[in-house]
Amino acid sequence: MYKLVEFEDTVPVKPEDLSKPREEAILESLRDMYESRIVDKKFFVLRILELLEKSEGYIYEEDPNVYYDVKAKALIFEPMLHEVVFGEVVDVANFGIFVRFGPLDALAHISQITDEYLSYDKKSAVLRAEQTKRLIKIGDTAIARIIGISLEKKETNKILLTLKQPGLGIISWLKTEKEKEKKKG
Secondary structure, three states: OEEEHHHHEEEEHHHOOOOHHHHHHHHHHHHHHHOOEEEEOOOOEEEEEEEEEOOOOEEOOOOOOEEEEEEEEEEEEOOOOOOEEEEEEEEEEOEEEEEOOOOOEEEHHHHHHOOOOOEEEOOOOOOEOOOOOOOOOOOEEEEEEEEEOOOHHHHHHHEEEOOOOOOOOOHHHHHHHHHHHHOOO
């Protein structure tokens, strides 16, 4: 879920940045500290939008930086447990698919995709449903529910998805099912 948040922090500005306008130097330092990072193992900071308040700068003995207490506004992405997400399949493996939503990728294990047996075709990089012969490939679009979250760092985050609940799944599969229902009724 995307959110606008306000937060407070103390920001160091390097001596080489002191020639810039103060607000610009503080924003640059804030962006270096937060953007494209996972914070508090809960959310991903997309962008520091604006500086709302700043204190007068202060220094510490034997530290070349100037510090500012600031209040700022940021755009974040916070995945929520049980949230329904819409994303693109960006990788297919023998154990499942990776779906990108927002700035993060999540895993849907093969046991959480369908009740059908799925086989992996390494050559084509697809998962094939044995009974219906439906395929999952890179570029497909999925609707999934978040069933597990563990955010450490962007490189090692673990978000788990399910596609097995009603209304969830690969979009092309859902469309085919809807068309079949229309023909019946």
